Amino acid sequence: AGESLKYHATRTDQNGQSRAYFQGRLMQCRNCPKKHQCMQNPEAANHRKGKGRQVSFTLENKRLPNYTDWxxxxxxxxKGKEIYSHRMSVVEPVFGNIGTNKRLNRFSLRGRKKVQGQWQLYCLVHNIEKLANYGRLAA
Known part of the structure; x- marks a missing residue:
């Protein structure tokens, strides 16, 4: 009927698409002669807790691919799956062990040389621990 709708929110629906929601004011819809054609439940405009006309539009995502997509x-x-499957056997458990078990979540020294020395000490402890636990030869 020529009335404007107010922007309500943008949400993601169950299909993962973004939708913009708009809503008419209740007083606009209450006295509108076209509410029976426009609204699914025109009686909602007649009581105080009702809502006006609600409309939503799917927002098209027309952005260019970024580095995350790449x-x-x-x-x-x-090939990526093959390489990614080797991550647990290469370096990530080392960082997990040093960060969690040895509780190195920040360096206590300042300066590149001192931090490098502290990091090398933690790596040395990790490697000695590996030798002690797994380095024994089978008899």
Missing amino acids: MKHRVDSQ
């Missing part, structure tokens, strides 16, 4: 594509490829 990396997702690389990791999801066959």
Whole structure:
């Protein structure tokens, strides 16, 4: 009927698409002669807790691919899956062990040389621990 709708919110629906929601004011819809054609439940405009006309639009995502999309594509490829499967056997458990078990969440020294020395001490302890636990030869 020529009335404007007020922007309400933008939310993601169950399909993962962004939707913009708009709503008419209740007083606009209450006296509108076209409310029976416009609203699914025109009686909602007649009581105090009702709502006016509600409309939502799907927002099209027309952005260009970024670096995150590029990396997702690389990791999801066959070669990427092969490389990614080796991560747990290479270096990540080392950082987990040093950060969690040895509780190194920040360095206590300042300066590049001192921090490098502290890091090398933690790595040395990690390697000695590996030798003590797993380095024994089977008899």
